[in-house]
Amino acid sequence: xxxxxxxxxxxxxxxxxxxxxxxxxxxxxxxxxxxxxxxxxxxxxxxxxxxxxxxxxxxxxxxxxxxxxxxxxxxxxxxxxxxxxxxxxxxxxxxxxxxxxxxxxxxxxxxxxxxxxxxxxxxxxxxxxxxxxxxxxxxxxxxxxxxxxxxxxxxxxxxxxxxxxxxxxxxxxxxxxxxxxxxxxxxxxxxxxxxxxxxxxxxxxxxxxxxxxxxxxxxxxxxxxxxxxxxxxxxxxxxxxxxxxxxxxxxxxxxxxxxxxxxxxxxxxxxxxxxxxxxxxxxxxxxxxxxxxxxxxxxxxxxxxxxxxxxxxxxxxxxxxxxxxxxxxxxxxxx
Numbered sequence: 001x002x003x004x005x006x007x008x009x010x011x012x013x014x015x016x017x018x019x020x021x022x023x024x025x026x027x028x029x030x031x032x033x034x035x036x037x038x039x040x041x042x043x044x045x046x047x048x049x050x051x052x053x054x055x056x057x058x059x060x061x062x063x064x065x066x067x068x069x070x071x072x073x074x075x076x077x078x079x080x081x082x083x084x085x086x087x088x089x090x091x092x093x094x095x096x097x098x099x100x101x102x103x104x105x106x107x108x109x110x111x112x113x114x115x116x117x118x119x120x121x122x123x124x125x126x127x128x129x130x131x132x133x134x135x136x137x138x139x140x141x142x143x144x145x146x147x148x149x150x151x152x153x154x155x156x157x158x159x160x161x162x163x164x165x166x167x168x169x170x171x172x173x174x175x176x177x178x179x180x181x182x183x184x185x186x187x188x189x190x191x192x193x194x195x196x197x198x199x200x201x202x203x204x205x206x207x208x209x210x211x212x213x214x215x216x217x218x219x220x221x222x223x224x225x226x227x228x229x230x231x232x233x234x235x236x237x238x239x240x241x242x243x244x245x246x247x248x249x250x251x252x253x254x255x256x257x258x259x260x261x262x263x264x265x266x267x268x269x270x271x272x273x274x275x276x277x278x279x280x281x282x283x284x285x286x287x288x289x290x291x292x293x294x295x296x297x298x299x300x301x302x303x304x305x306x307x308x309x310x311x312x313x314x315x316x317x318x319x320x321x322x323x324x325x326x327x328x329x330x331x332x333x334x335x
Contacts, residue, residue, distance in 0.1 A: 010064030120158030158187035194256035218257035
């Protein structure tokens with residue numbers, strides 16, 4: 001089986017003309033300035049030393065801001081560095097993230113000149129009111145049109161959504177997830193909104209005009225959206241922000257549903273729901289559950305939460321693996 005690896009290069013666009021209420025890319029990415037070309041080489045080489053050469057698909061990802069919002073000269077310079085490793089056959093492709101309103105035929109023509117395979121858009125929400133309150137500076141229609149351009153241009157599409165933005169509700173987030181499915185991305189990311197020092201959202205929070213989701217609520221919302229994406233067979237490549245030293249600094253992260261193991265919390269709840277729906281509990285019997293190998297830890301649960309719950313409902317419980325199973329499928333022997 002081929003494993004996929006992404007070498008992340010964070011390039012915050014410090015001159016972004018829009019100021020989203022939640023945004024301080026430098027703190028979120030842990031990158032205080034855009035790296036120069038030598039630093040990009042160093043980042044790539046450092047990661048390549050740790051990655052396998054066989055049975056691996058390695059891509060370089062330009063994240064942290066609005067890649068197509070920087071000058072064409074700078075775009076080409078960064079892409080040339082990445083292309084150098086592709087030409088050496090040490091890396092296979094390039095991925096980048098950008099804003100929905102910074103995609104045009106001219107932009108795609110430039111990217112097509114390099115081995116860019118995936119373009120991710122920060123959709124965040126497809127509710128117009130939420131976009132306006134969040135200061136996004138683009139519309140839902142921009143997301144729709146740019147998504148079509150990317151797919152028609154022969155690129156893989158990735159879409160990112162955020163939960164709990166100003167004006168957001170559970171119903172609005174569910175609707176955004178359903179609309180994202182209709183846009184046919186290959187990859188999706190789900191991020192709960194966090195309150196970061198130095199942002200407009202931080203001021204709204206301090207003034208009592210914005211209340212972030214609780215961790216419990218964020219896990220519930222994400223769980224239901226995860227179901228929608230999984231049913232559509234989308235590749236869910238990230239759930240929750242990646243930990244960084246800047247983000248976990250208590251002076252930077254003011255409030256919000258941040259947890260270093262956020263995805264594990266979500267998957268634990270999904271497995272708990274599966275068990276509660278399918279199992280018939282009997283305190284006088286013992287139970288052996290078989291799950292896919294990659295799902296073993298999630299089925300057991302974060303801090304063994306699911307196993308502890310089942311042990312309260314059976315005389316004894318074991319959770320084992322079966323190579324033939326995939327995703328959330330399981331079977332159980334009760335005796």
